[in-house]
Amino acid sequence: MSMTLTARAMSIKTGNPIRKLVLIKLADNANDNGECWPSYQHIADHCECSRSAVREHVEALIEMGLLQKLNRPGVKNGKGNASNIYTLNLDKPVPRKSIPPVPQENTAMPPGSTPPMPVGGTRIGHYSESAIDPKDPLYPQRGEDMGIHADAQKALDYYNAKTETRCRDMKPFVVLLTPTSTRTAYSLDDIRLVIRWVLATWNRRGSGLPKPVNICRVNRFDGYIADAEKWAITEANIDPAAVMEGFNQIFAGLMPMAELDADRRRSIIRLAAHMKNQTTGAFLGYFERFREIASDFYFGGEHDDCWRASFDYLMKPETLRKTREGAL
Incomplete structure (x- = not known):
């Protein structure tokens, strides 16, 4: 989704409100190179118009020089519903004389025949959300609260x-x-x-x-x-620094010492979502339980010369679950 292209599409006059909505939808789906490949039906669902109307407006946008279309054959002997590839060209303003007239038919879909909006797209290039709501102005209009x-x-x-x-x-x-x-x-x-x-x-x-x-x-x-x-x-109930200090004390001589950084701070908060009690004390209890039930395998082996578990290993939800179930 390209914010730049979406903003440009909003400012372009196309001669028809549905046509402009089609243009905005194409820009919303486009990558930074201006390319997208939504189906006619996908655009029709989001613009609340008929599939044939979308096809007419796409052809009009091509005639205006705002759009290029590359037809793609279907995957079964040239048949099927492979979507076209569109390339947007919104850099140059469109002369008024090149704006096609408003079509008199097939512009809107009759009431009651609007299909339900699909929850998720079925093709690559379909985005279910937009960073910009087309109804939202990019900047407050003149006279609004600056x-x-x-x-x-x-x-x-x-x-x-x-x-x-x-x-x-x-x-x-x-x-x-x-x-x-x-x-x-x-x-x-x-x-x-x-x-x-x-x-x-x-x-x-x-x-x-x-x-x-x-x-x-x-x-x-x-x-x-x-x-x-x-x-x-x-975050208010958990002190990552105290969690790290507790780890180093509980596993002193058993596991490598660990230092708190941004990534480990995030891992502490993420693991908290899997705990019944989201507190610093819950982490310390988890560490104590692991040390109590874990075998020598996790602490260097019988001869103290093999792999050792670490702070990062204990931050895995799977390790927490095995510790809770006594399945280490």
Whole structure:
């Protein structure tokens, strides 16, 4: 999903509201190279129009120079429903004379014939959520409370301070802070809480960090807040430094000494979700129980010259479960 292309699509005049919605949906599905491959039916379901109307509007967008289409044959002797590959070209404004007239027929789907929206896509390239709600303005409109910009900048500064980065794109935060006809605005405190939760619990891909556009997914933000609030309660009851200190004391001479870092702090909070009591004491009780029932195998073997378990090994839910069941 490309925020840049979605923003451009919103600003382009196409001569028809359904056609513009089709263009926005294509941009929402596109990657950073402007490529996407949704089916006609997938677009029709999301735009609440007929499949034939989508086909007409796609052809109109091609005629306007906004879209290129590569036909793909089906997998069974050229038959089947392999979706086309579309490439968006939204860099150049469309001359008014090149905007096709509004079709008089097959624009909207008759009431009562709208199929149910699929819960999940069935093709690669179908995204079930969007980082930008098409109804949400990228920036507050003139005359609206400009304090939104100030709060968005504060959210961006907070993100940069927590991640030690220099991100400059505050648009995702503006979207969340701006109320719409379908939802109230999220608060700066909500955003800060979710940022802390994301950085503490999400698994990183390589050395990368979650970007604001990933954190500020409008269609998922309510769920993010709920998870972040639960995490905050758990974090308040667990002191990772005390957990690490307890581990080093309980397993002194039996396992390698461990140091607390960001990854191990996250592993402590994640393992807490599998515990009946989410407290520092529960971790210490777990360590004591492991030391009591574990065989020499976990502590270097009979001759003290083999593999040893470690702090990271004890942070695995499977190890916790085996310890609880006495199945080590």
